[in-house]
Amino acid sequence: MTDAPLLDVENLWVRFPTRAGVFDAVRGLSFTLGRERLGIVGESGSGKSMTGRAVLRLIRPPGLIEADRLDLHGEDIRAASEKRMRALRGGRISMIMQDPKFSLNPVMTVGQQLIEALRAHERVSRHEARKRALATLDEVAIRDPERVLGLYPHEVSGGMGQRIMIAMMLLPDPDILVADEPTSALDVSVQLQVLDIIDKLVRDRGMGLMFISHDLNLVAKFCDRIVIMYSGRIVETCRADALRHAQHPYTLGLLNSVPDLEHPRARLEVLRRDPAWREAPSVSARQ
């Protein structure tokens, strides 16, 4: 990577104080994100979503974010004001959540939401905003965008809802996209279509993508670089095309526990968890 990374994270911790002591959801994570597609994989509870939220500073109190470095375009966001964060979120860095049913406002039309998203970050006229909204809907392969602008979220399908979410996130032209399981609520046949759209947009606009997923095979197909997380730490990082040569028993366990249509096995491999994995120091994924 020749130019400075879009996102530079060093020794990130996310802590939640509880009655039984402090729970560390993310424990000393270091990674950078350039203009590339970075996949973050792990089981539920491995801290992958918390990492995604932490880089947008979206951890709710009493949760705490601590880091030696948390730079967005060279700007330290650890101490940034809430006002500044609101400008950054959506403007420079956007997040696509898992389920469009819960992330779209049910009582606003698609058009109102798209226009609001854009006008929150740029001073543009309604007319101009509407024109840009139509163009972006077209980019995410929605047919008849004029009609869709007037629809309410319950009137669109899951795959379409997710594409509308993507359009909304892309309208203010951010350069980092955090996608937290963007396709796990969708059918296989729609999944590919949505992934292709994200892929195309990220390439065309030269954005950085943080793709959070539990599906190792999907991430391997879709990303440039993969980070594998286990209980709040990185256990292994590799290039996506080198995943087949992964070393860590946890990565191998994840790979082998998925039933494969083309290569049937009588029994699936079951992951044997080694307590040492939890204690091993986090691998750095800085480049």
Add this chain to the structure above:
Amino acid sequence: MSALSIDHLDVWFGSGADRTDAVRDVSLDVAVGESFGLVGESGSGKSTILRAITGLVPTWSGRMTVADEALGRRRSRAFYRNVQMVFQDPYGSLHPRQTVDRVLSEAMHLQGVTDIDTRMDRLLDDVGLGAGFRFRFPHQLSGGQRQRVAIARALACEPQILLLDEPTSALDVSVQAEILNLLVDLRAEHGLTYVMVSHDLGIVGHLCDRIAVMNQGQLIEVLDVEAMRRLEAQTPYTRHLLESSINSIR
């Protein structure tokens, strides 16, 4: 002999102008000891078929026969002794304020099992939990352990047929592997018949012998698992489904 046979099944919701036909003219036959898979996208009606079999949807027409007994509007107690269902979401399908012991003993009590105490330990052993889990509440269990309890509950009255509605879709892949292995073992041990609904062709291919593909309420194609692995689909829709499933893992 067929364990389950469905003939010209229609299922609908609502009436008049609001009527939605969820299942249209579906016929299928599942042999004793077979493991049968139903696949399709969301909204294709695959779960609705399971719900119609168990009597959770009253609005259906056609003929359904389970172990040579024709099903009417109401299900007999013997039916539920024969047929049990495992639901998708282990977080939603267990009562949050009842212990594992209470959940399982209620299921056995309803079927008139007398030696509940001894059966309980064997049942928990069968699903790989052990007697130590007997007095736990659902919130003290992980997702995989909860699904094991739900499977134990379904097995409590020694049914012949298990209806599985996406039994692993709420679980991590590593836990999913454990549950799938457990289902394979239980079937071999108890000679069960499975009807499993899933949208994941990899899972269906692992567990099932024959697969029915559904689209928009209709059964499009039934093919056996070998044909599916060779991607020998007859209809373009099935081919498309197989291809997108293969492409997403390559």
